[in-house]
Structure formats: C-alpha cells, structure tokens
Amino acid sequence: MTDTEIRAKVLEIVKQFASENREPDATESLFDSGLLDSFVLPQVVGALEEAFHIRIPDADLNPRHFESLARIEAYVSSRT
Amino acid sequence: MAFIQAFGAYVPPRIVSNAELAARLGCDPDWISQASGIAERRYAGEDDSVADLAVLAARDCLAQAERAASDVQLIIVATGSEPRRFPGVASVVAHRLGLLDGVPALDVPVASTGSLVGMVVGNALAASYPVILIVAAEKMSSLVMREPLDRNIAILFGDGAGACLLDAERGAARIVDHALHSDGAFAGSLALQADGILSMDGRSVILHASRKLPRVIAEVLERNQLSAANVPVFLMHQANQNLLDAVARALRVPAARFFSNIAKYGNTSSASLFVAAAEWQASGGFQSGVPVVFAAFGAGFHWGALLAAGV
Numbered sequence: 001m002t003d004t005e006i007r008a009k010v011l012e013i014v015k016q017f018a019s020e021n022r023e024p025d026a027t028e029s030l031f032d033s034g035l036l037d038s039f040v041l042p043q044v045v046g047a048l049e050e051a052f053h054i055r056i057p058d059a060d061l062n063p064r065h066f067e068s069l070a071r072i073e074a075y076v077s078s079r080t
Numbered sequence: 081m082a083f084i085q086a087f088g089a090y091v092p093p094r095i096v097s098n099a100e101l102a103a104r105l106g107c108d109p110d111w112i113s114q115a116s117g118i119a120e121r122r123y124a125g126e127d128d129s130v131a132d133l134a135v136l137a138a139r140d141c142l143a144q145a146e147r148a149a150s151d152v153q154l155i156i157v158a159t160g161s162e163p164r165r166f167p168g169v170a171s172v173v174a175h176r177l178g179l180l181d182g183v184p185a186l187d188v189p190v191a192s193t194g195s196l197v198g199m200v201v202g203n204a205l206a207a208s209y210p211v212i213l214i215v216a217a218e219k220m221s222s223l224v225m226r227e228p229l230d231r232n233i234a235i236l237f238g239d240g241a242g243a244c245l246l247d248a249e250r251g252a253a254r255i256v257d258h259a260l261h262s263d264g265a266f267a268g269s270l271a272l273q274a275d276g277i278l279s280m281d282g283r284s285v286i287l288h289a290s291r292k293l294p295r296v297i298a299e300v301l302e303r304n305q306l307s308a309a310n311v312p313v314f315l316m317h318q319a320n321q322n323l324l325d326a327v328a329r330a331l332r333v334p335a336a337r338f339f340s341n342i343a344k345y346g347n348t349s350s351a352s353l354f355v356a357a358a359e360w361q362a363s364g365g366f367q368s369g370v371p372v373v374f375a376a377f378g379a380g381f382h383w384g385a386l387l388a389a390g391v
Contacts, residue, residue, distance in 0.1 A: 039286060039290075041283060041287050042287055042290035042330075058291070063281070
C-alpha cells in the first residue's frame with residue numbers, strides 16, 4: 001500500500017468517528033481540537049486494525065500513536 | 081471454589097451534585113454528565129477515615145448474610161486511598177468489627193481492581209478459611225479535591241465502601257471461574273504518587289480498559305462454554321458510563337445488561353463493584369443457574385473477570 005493510499009484510508013477512518021465534518025491538518029491534535037474524544041479512540045484503533053489487516057498489540061496502545069493524522073499514518077506504515 | 085453469600089454497602093450521606101462541583105472546578109455541569117454519565121457523588125466527612133467507611137459496609141454485609149462478626153475467619157480489605165503506608169487498614173477494620181482474636185487480615189492495595197482481586201484471593205483461600213469477608217473502601221475525595229485541582233480527575237470520583245461475604249459451603253451463588261491479569265508497562269498511566277497527587281492519562285486508561293475488559297470477560301466465558309449473549313447481568317467496576325457502554329458494545333450485548341449506578345455515586349474505585357453488587361442483589365440478585373459476570377480494570381494496569389452462577 002502506498003503512502004497516499006494509507007493517508008486516504010486513515011483520513012476516512014478519522015472522519016468516520018470525528019465530531020465535525022472537516023479535514024484536520026496532518027499534525028493537529030485530534031483530541032485537543034475536540035475532533036475525537038477518548039471514548040471513540042478504541043473504535044478508531046479497531047477500525048485501523050480492520051482496514052489495514054493488522055493486529056495492534058497492547059504494548060503499542062499508546063494514545064500518542066493516534067494523536068494526529070501524521071502520527072497514525074506513521075504508526076500504520078510501520079506495521080504494514 | 082467458594083459461594084457468594086451476601087453483599088453490603090455504605091455511602092456517606094453528603095451528596096455533591098454536578099452543579100456544586102462544577103462551580104468549584106470552574107466547568108460546565110453538563111460537560112461532567114456527558115463525559116462520565118455521573119450526576120452526583122457522595123463525599124465523606126473530613127474526619128471520616130477509610131476504615132470508618134469499611135466498617136459500615138462490612139456491618140451491612142454481615143447483616144445481609146445474617147452472620148456474626150465472630151463467624152469470619154479471614155478478612156481482606158481493598159483500598160487505594162488509605163493515606164497511611166503501613167499498617168494497612170485491614171487489621172484496624174478487623175479489630176473494630178470485633179472479629180475473633182488472631183483472625184488474619186489481609187490488605188489489597190490495588191485500587192479499582194481491588195475488590196475483584198479480593199474475591200479471587202478469597203475464593204482460593206476458602207478451603208482454609210471457610211468464612212471470608214472482603215471489604216473495599218475508598219475516600220477518593222481526599223485525593224481529588226486537594227490543590228492543585230485537576231477537573232478531568234475530580235469530576236469522576238466519589239467516596240463509598242462495599243463488602244462481600246464468601247462461604248466455602250453455602251451461598252446465593254457459586255464462584256465458577258475467574259481470570260486476573262496485570263501489565264506494569266502502563267503503571268504510570270494511573271497512579272497515586274508519593275506526594276499524594278493522583279495522576280491519570282485518561283486516554284490511555286480508556287483505550288486499554290476498552291480492549292482488555294471485553295477480552296478477559298470472553299476468556300472466562302469461553303473457558304466455560306458460554307458467550308456474552310448467555311449472560312443477563314454484568315457487574316463491572318463503575319468507572320465511567322461511557323466505558324460500561326463501550327464494553328457492552330464490544331461484547332455485542334445490550335448496554336442495559338451492565339448494571340449501572342455510576343450516575344448516583346461516581347467512580348468509587350475498588351468500592352464500586354461491591355456497591356453495585358449490593359444494589360443489584362437488593363433488587364432481585366442471583367437466580368438459580370443464571371450466570372453473572374463480575375469485571376474490573378484499574379491502575380497497574382490490573383484487570384480481571386469472575387464468573388458466578390446462582391444456586
């Protein structure tokens with residue numbers, strides 16, 4: 001999967017769970033901006049696992065990995 | 081394997097509403113209820129100790145079981161909010177309850193998962209100590225309502241105590257199976273520091289709890305050829321209504337199967353499981369052959385589940 005394809009899929013998942021219909025900046029904190037809250041994070045993680053056919057181990061369940069689009073993309077890229 | 085004979089509970093009479101707390105914290109009361117499902121919580125008096133709360137819940141449990149303090153052969157007390165490092169409150173609670181001289185009193189300083197750990201330990205020791213009283217008591221207000229106030233933490237917690245009596249030979253339900261797990265890699269995500277400051281990375285706690293609780297519940301159920309669909313009642317640590325709902329969603333069962341009283345009491349840490357169980361038991365409780373799952377997750381991280389079946 002190319003970086004562009006990963007980016008598009010990550011954005012699609014974040015928008016699916018976001019509180020507003022807008023495209024965040026790549027480095028914007030999805031939580032500090034209020035786009036995501038703590039309780040949708042587990043659902044976002046589950047959606048990432050399903051979309052990218054990966055199993056995210058508990059050791060990697062660090063919210064910083066999912067703080068922004070750029071961080072999610074970097075993490076997913078490291079696992080695919 | 082032991083039997084659950086009764087539960088008991090005590091919550092202080094002082095009710096602290098979201099409006100009162102929001103005024104103190106400088107936030108919106110509606111934000112508190114949306115973020116947690118909590119409408120109010122109880123605060124103990126300034127002079128009330130963790131042991132005071134524990135003794136009152138223990139007495140209620142003994143009364144519910146129609147047992148005397150002198151029947152108890154082992155007491156286990158869970159708390160994360162007792163300010164004294166040692167000795168723990170267990171021996172004090174035993175003494176104040178009037179347990180027989182020499183009855184062992186064990187402390188379980190595990191915070192939110194403490195009551196579940198107490199049930200598992202008690203179940204394992206029931207062959208040697210046939211009547212075991214497990215108590216969980218917390219005075220969280222003394223931790224979260226001290227300067228510097230952290231509104232994200234302060235809104236969640238309340239004070240209370242609960243208890244459970246195990247008997248090796250008889251009771252309302254039989255403990256069938258259990259599973260406990262721990263992962264110290266995230267010990268810093270929720271901790272009471274030496275300086276008395278309670279720190280919490282809420283996102284980390286929720287992320288791990290939302291994944292680990294459904295998994296450990298499924299682990300215990302599958303081992304006993306059951307699925308979540310077979311379980312009409314889940315009694316879980318009352319951490320946050322949104323977490324209860326998330327675990328129900330992950331297990332694909334209606335949220336209503338997860339007993340909830342968090343709106344009234346907030347998160348009372350280790351006490352919440354027994355306070356919930358006592359209210360549930362008072363409204364009907366165990367039925368013959370019907371499975372009930374207990375589950376908890378908290379600082380450590382420690383988490384687990386216990387399967388019981390009505391007798």
